Amino acid sequence: MSKSLSIGDFEITTVQDHRGTDRDPSQIYPDVPGTAWDPYRGFALDPDGFYRSQWRGHLIRPSDGGPALLVDTGMGPGPHDHTGMPGELLASLSALGVEPEDIGIVVITHTHGDHIGWNVSYDGGTPRPTFPNARYIVARADWEHYSRQENSNEAFDRSVKPLEGLGVLELVEGVHEIRPGVSTLPTNGHTPGHQCILVKSGGQTGVVTGDLFHNVAQISEQDWCPIFDWDTTISTRSRRELLGRAEREGWTVFSGHLGIDKSIGKVVRSGEKPSWQPL
Numbered sequence: 001m002s003k004s005l006s007i008g009d010f011e012i013t014t015v016q017d018h019r020g021t022d023r024d025p026s027q028i029y030p031d032v033p034g035t036a037w038d039p040y041r042g043f044a045l046d047p048d049g050f051y052r053s054q055w056r057g058h059l060i061r062p063s064d065g066g067p068a069l070l071v072d073t074g075m076g077p078g079p080h081d082h083t084g085m086p087g088e089l090l091a092s093l094s095a096l097g098v099e100p101e102d103i104g105i106v107v108i109t110h111t112h113g114d115h116i117g118w119n120v121s122y123d124g125g126t127p128r129p130t131f132p133n134a135r136y137i138v139a140r141a142d143w144e145h146y147s148r149q150e151n152s153n154e155a156f157d158r159s160v161k162p163l164e165g166l167g168v169l170e171l172v173e174g175v176h177e178i179r180p181g182v183s184t185l186p187t188n189g190h191t192p193g194h195q196c197i198l199v200k201s202g203g204q205t206g207v208v209t210g211d212l213f214h215n216v217a218q219i220s221e222q223d224w225c226p227i228f229d230w231d232t233t234i235s236t237r238s239r240r241e242l243l244g245r246a247e248r249e250g251w252t253v254f255s256g257h258l259g260i261d262k263s264i265g266k267v268v269r270s271g272e273k274p275s276w277q278p279l
């Protein structure tokens, strides 16, 4: 279920949490007419016209023995309504030989519920960090936005807010070096503080893209925005900039929600529009 690729001195591995809900493109992309999907149906949609998202995190392991990083923590323990089954993130980590105490840094691309679910565990009503030796890196813009009363939601209140009182929260802005070779890269729009995680090592670049795009058709149609985007003008600009760089510079892209078989890829161009080449 996991897939690994090396970027110089780092190994980046997908960590499955759970199968996400099935998505109807007409509901998720209401501004995109059904016929506009036609060139992409064969690989962006299933035969029934829906697409399946996945919930996952990414493990970044440096070869120098430094602490492992976990990018995003999935939807959480569950059990989840659409399957009746629990999330699998901790079991997926364990299958990779990684226990919660081995994670030194948790970095969150953005604070939506399907990226923060395993941040905090509850013993009775008392929160504790699921990853007891980690500091948790969150974009300040997301923290400030979702801390406001009018934007508050249960997932944020349950899985991000307690990190402050537990003394493990680190708020960051702009390009922030997490450790040599790994940094945040602001790509806001999906949320006010959405950030990608950039890994540069040995002449190679990998990028974990969170929710910069949700469906593989957005690699070719970079101005298509799902209803989840907070500001579609800004999210479109961020998507174009990041995917343009990835295309020009040959970056390896680790997606947040694409199917397991095509979740890692490169942005390539053979015709007029860029497309996704799974690795």
Ligand SMILES: [Zn+2]
Binding pocket: 112, 114, 115, 210, 211, 256, 257
């Ligand atoms: Zn998401």
